[in-house]
Amino acid sequence: MTEATDTQRDWRDTVFLPKTDFPMKAGLAAKEPAILERWARINLYQKLREARAGRERFLLHDGPPYANGDIHMGHALNKILKDIVVRSQSLMGKDAPYVPGWDCHGLPIEWKVEEAYRAKKLNKDEVDPVAFRAECRAYAEKWVAVQRGQFERLGILGDWDDPYLTMKFDAEARIAAELLKFAETGQLYRGAKPVMWSPVEKTALAEAEVEYEDITSTQIDVAFEITEAPNAPELVGAHAVIWTTTPWTIPVNQALAYGPDVEYSLFELKAGALEEPALAGLAGKKFLVATALVPTFLKRIGSAWDNSDAVDVYYKGGWALEGAVARHPMHALGGFFAKPRPFLPGDFVTTDAGTGLVHMAPDHGEDDFLLCKAHGIDPVFAVDGAGMYRADWLWLGGQGSVINKKFVSAEGPICSDLRAAGALLAASDDFQHSYPHSWRSKAKIIFRATPQWFIPMDKPTPSPLVGEGRGPLAQASGKGEGDVSATPSTPPHPSAPSALPPSPTRGEGNMPTLRAIALDSIERTRWVPERSINRIRAMVEGRPDWVISRQRAWGVPIALYVNRATGDYLRDPAVNARILDAFRAGGADAWFQADHQALLGPDYRAEDYEVVTDILDVWFDSGSTHSFVIEARYGEGVRANLYLEGSDQHRGWFQSSLLESAGTRGRAPYDAVLTHGFALDGQGKKMSKSLGNVVDPLKIIGESGADILRLWVAQTDYFDDVRIGKEVLAGTGDAYRKIRNTFRYLLGALDGFGEAEKVAVADMPELERYVLHKLAALDAELRSAAEAFEFNRYARALGDFMNEDLSAFFFDIRKDCLYCDAERDPKRRAYRTVLDLLFHALVRYAAPILAFTAEEVWQARFPSEDGSVHELEWPVLPEGAAVEHDWTAIRALRQTVTEAIEPYRREKKVRSSLEAEVTVPSLPMPAEELAELFIVAKVEHGGEVTVTPTQRHKCGRCWRHLPEVTQDGALCDRCAEVVS
Structure with a gap:
């Protein structure tokens, strides 16, 4: 120990504090563009291709986004997840190229060009198609360039100089x-056959181009007079009642469908049961409705009558309608409308709603089409591409549009004409249900029979x-x-x-x-x-x-x-x-x-x-992109290892690619398919400009940097829908700072470290060997998570190790050794050797997720003109990190001791754990080693865990309370030797 004259000296200049220029404040928004420029300058993507040439290949085939508009959070989630997958596969030593692509054809682009035409009051149909296509191509080229820059800014590493575009000549071929x-x-x-058709966009749509929204429609009950009924003569003159929520299909009706096993009621309404004056004309008329649906039908027409007031009620099975014929309510118009409307048996007819009788318009329904086709009835194509009845149609010719609410309302021309013909029994504009819409124009679609290729x-x-x-x-x-x-x-x-x-x-x-x-x-x-x-x-x-x-x-x-x-x-x-x-x-x-x-x-x-x-x-x-991206670049017969898109692509790209390849190659174009959820706002709601809850990835990048978004993606359970908002990003920012500070500590603690300082694993203290043991377990967990594409598990394991095993445990315990032991002390050398191993492993593990930060960390220690952390491969860890003690029990006991000391700290009976002496139920290792692990003055064997303020004096250099220190400020034996 030192003499008393040294007790007032400031020993800070003799302590080996960490040294690094790596800043605690990230400043990612400013730093990341420079890192991107460096990657481009050294042609990092091509360097990786050359370095991995001949290795096992991993092909993630990029599903093409539309070249239309700035990227949104869904794009960011998707592209970052793909980049994490590709970088992790590269880290595991594979050749993992990434060829980004764009979908350049179709309505999203054509619609935007048409909008510009409409703004100028021009008609697209009057423009030469090749000239119009040139405008579409130019529009797509513009947005490909914009989106490319935005995707690159996310840190996505790929073949940006040669992406695939569906509008390239070779791709079109x-x-x-x-x-x-x-x-x-x-x-x-x-x-x-009928297909989903957009009258606004004037084209057929695929299921993936349709979304469903709740709407309120007009529902009507219409009477068709029965003119023939071979199996039930009493039906002649009665009216079969149909119910529909698409009144515009009545002008295209060609038949009626009944359920062969459905029971029907024929009844005549009494005049006294008709409360509404408007229903007076129904008195004495007979109606045919499914028995189970009579009450709801009567309620719709406003009658107080019920079955007990029935007059001449007949109960017949649907078989009675076989061979029956009705006439259209507008039969007086002649021509198409004068033709008999046969009753056809349909197994799709139920008594869930309506009347148990369904009017058939083969132009506008799948069931209608198939049933009518089976009986020789073909579509008539009365409704044109814009939703108008064609000009020569006898009823409402040249009128429409059929998706116009006023046109099909209870007071519109269809209902007015049916009412005048005495066939409209009920009409109301209050039926609520879900209905398909075009997800581009947001307009209602219709089912429309047109000549199409299938x-x-x-x-x-x-x-x-x-x-x-x-x-x-x-x-x-x-x-x-x-x-x-x-x-x-x-x-x-x-x-x-x-x-x-x-x-x-x-x-x-x-x-x-x-x-x-x-x-x-x-x-x-x-x-x-x-x-x-x-x-x-x-x-x-x-x-x-x-x-x-x-x-x-x-x-x-x-x-x-x-x-x-x-x-x-x-x-x-x-x-x-x-x-x-x-x-x-x-x-x-x-x-x-x-x-x-x-x-x-x-x-x-x-x-x-x-x-x-x-x-x-x-x-x-x-769906054909696998042929000109995977096969054209890597050989005929080669298929992708992975397709990765949102869950909506089960009815979109995943399925179209599957069907295309199955039809041409007899198999799927992929070995595996990963599905992620959608990005929602912080409250779990779908993002919408109208709601004002859109979270813009470009704004986040500009303020906080892309690595914050990348860490958010990795931390989410992306197999389901994920949330993002201020609170979520604040949590991500905290997690990022902890990771960054861990790297900052490693860089500072390894200042001046060289090969000559390294210590063999077998010569290390058990604590160091235990940490290497934990590192090996982490390594296995991360590799397993990467192979399973479970990067939330990957990120969680990595963060927990850095926070709990290192910062709160290993670093905390060994800071005394790092700061105060002699530079050549074997324990300090062993600690720094493990820190070096940790650095090389952790910077690699973090690189797929924190692409920019890992590069910054690597260059801070190993600056290079043309090197990159992303050229490195999965770390090879040393073997032989065996341990003798039960470290799970030791760490649990350490936690108990820490919790027992905390009240003494709050009450200021001790200022730090170094001022505490503790007793513990058992000594799982020597007491002196436990005191170092627990960061206390002394550990003794006793009963329950107890805490006592130490009476020992504090070393003026290491601040430990040791028996050889005779007065506060003097040096302990170790410190005296180090500074001598």
């Missing part, structure tokens, strides 16, 4: 080639083109020519159900259907989370045929020639080869500018063929 594969194998047909789901199909030598569309697969097996050969994924379902249903010639191949492929795919398989399976099981045609201008045309005499489309590999050559040279515009005789060649006459001008559903475009 590939999309056309995929379509022609379906055509060559007979997997296309043109039909006129890919059938249940038609037995020939095998996909997999053999060589099969024309210009043939795909090399390693199989010999003539191998026509269409059953997917890929084994089930380990996470798929252990027992596969029965073999896909096969049709004629033992050929499977597209639905069967798709369902089999679903079972062979890994779905993350596992429960998401139920969603995609149910959607594919129940989906209708795929409508692939759109009546728009901007997109890839359905490049087919239809024989005018036979109605069949041309299937000639030589013609298809010329078409694709033209697309490669001039893009899809080539179809609209083509010399079609030249494309058809000498074997066909152009005048014999109709040139199809419909464009492809944009989901077919994006």
Whole structure:
């Protein structure tokens, strides 16, 4: 110990405090752009490709966002999660390229260009289609550039110099080639079945382009007079009552449907039961309604009558209506309306609502279409693309629109005419229900029969083109020519159900259907989370045929020639080869500018063929991207390891990609699919400009930096919907500061550390070996989480280790050793050796999530002109970190001691734990070592944990209370030796 004359000296200049220029304040918003510029300058993405060349490849195929508008929080969530996956796979030593892409065709872009036309009072239909397409292309190019910069600012590392765009000429040629594969194998047909149609956008829509909103509609009850009833003559002259919430379909009615097993009542209304004067005309008339629905029908028409007042009530099963015929309420108009309306048996007719009788308009309903088609009744196409009745239609010709509320209201022209004809029994504008809307225009859609192109789901199909030598569309697969097996050969994924379902249903010639191949492929795919398989399976099981045609201008045309005499489309590999050559040279515009005789060649006459001008559903475009992104870049037959998108893509991109690949390759285009939820506001509500609750990722980046958003993404349970708002971001900011301070401590504590200072694991104190043991456990947990794509588990484990195992435990205990031990002391060297191992491991672990901060941390210790933390691979940890004691019990006892001391601190009986002496029930290791671990003056064996203020004096350098210190301010033996 020192002499008393030294007790007043300030020993701070002899303490080895951490030194670092790494700032506590992050300033990410200012620093990150410079880091991005550096990555671009050293061409980090290409350096990684060269460094990982020949390694196991991991391909995450980027689902293309629309090139339309600034990015939103959903974009940020999706792209950051993808980047974390890709960077973690690269960290694990794989070649993990990332090719970003954009969906450039379709309504989102065309609609915006049309808006500009409408603002100038111009008609898009009067513009040359090629010129209009050029404007759409320019619009897409503009937003690709904008979004590219915004995505890069998030820290997304990818091939930004060569992204894929569905509007590139080669991509358009590939999309056309995929379509022609379906055509060559007979997997296309043109039909006129009802599809979802937007009268505002004047095109068919896919299910993924539709959203449902609650609305209030007009409901009406309409009487159809029965003119023939072979099985029940008493029905003649009575009125069959139908109920509908789409009054605009009455002018297109062609039949009535009944339930064969439904019981119906025929009744005559008494004059005294009709309270409303307007109902006086119904007295003495007979009506036919399902028995179970008579009370609700009577309530709708405002009658006080009930079944007990019935006059001549007949109870008949639906069989009595077989062969019956009614006439349309507007039969007096003649023509179409004078034709008899047959009663048809429909198993879809129920008594859940309405009247138990359903009016059939095959133009405007799936059930209507199928039932009428089965009885030889075809659509009449009375409603045009804008929702107007065509000009020559006898009733309401040239009028509409059918989605206009005033037009279809109880006082509108349809109801007024029906009322005048004595057929309108009830009408009210108060029926509330959910109804489909276009998610772009937000306008109501209708079901409308139009000639469209379909890919059938249940038609037995020939095998996909997999053999060589099969024309210009043939795909090399390693199989010999003539191998026509269409059953997917890929084994089930380990996470798929252990027992596969029965073999896909096969049709004629033992050929499977597209639905069967798709369902089999679903079972062979890994779905993350596992429960998401139920969603995609149910959607594919129940989906209708795929409508692939759109009546728009901007997109890839359905490049087919239809024989005018036979109605069949041309299937000639030589013609298809010329078409694709033209697309490669001039893009899809080539179809609209083509010399079609030249494309058809000498074997066909152009005048014999109709040139199809419909464009492809944009989901077919994006569903084909695997062909020109994965296969074109990495080889035919290669498929993506992972698709990663929001849960809405089970009915969108996941499904369209599955169907496209199943129809052309007999399998899914992916090995695994990860689904994440949606980004909601801080209260769990959907973000909406009208609600003013939109959280802008660009604003967050500008204020706090992208790493805060990246950490938020990693910390969320993104398999479900996630929340983001001020409170959530405040919590993320706190978590970030703790991580940053851990790195700052490591950098400062490792100042001047070199190879010569390192200590072998076997020579380290047990505390250091225990921390390495914990690091190994963390390493295994992080690798497991990364492989499972569970980055919330990854981030939580990493944060807990840094906060609980390091900052609150290891660093806290060893700060005395770091500050006060001699520089060459073996324990201090062992501690700094472990700190070095921790640094190398933790900066790597953090890099996939905190891409910018990890780079800043790495460069702070190992500055380099062209190096990057992201070139590093998963750390290799030292072996042999064995421990002798039960550290779980020791840490629990330490926590108990800390809690026991806290009241003494609050009451100022001790100023720090160093001033406390404690007794503990047992001594799991020597008392002196426990005193160091507990950071107290002394530990003794006793009963329960007790605390006593120490009477020992405090060392003036290390502030420990030790027996050899004779008075406060003097030095302990260790400190005296260090400063001597």
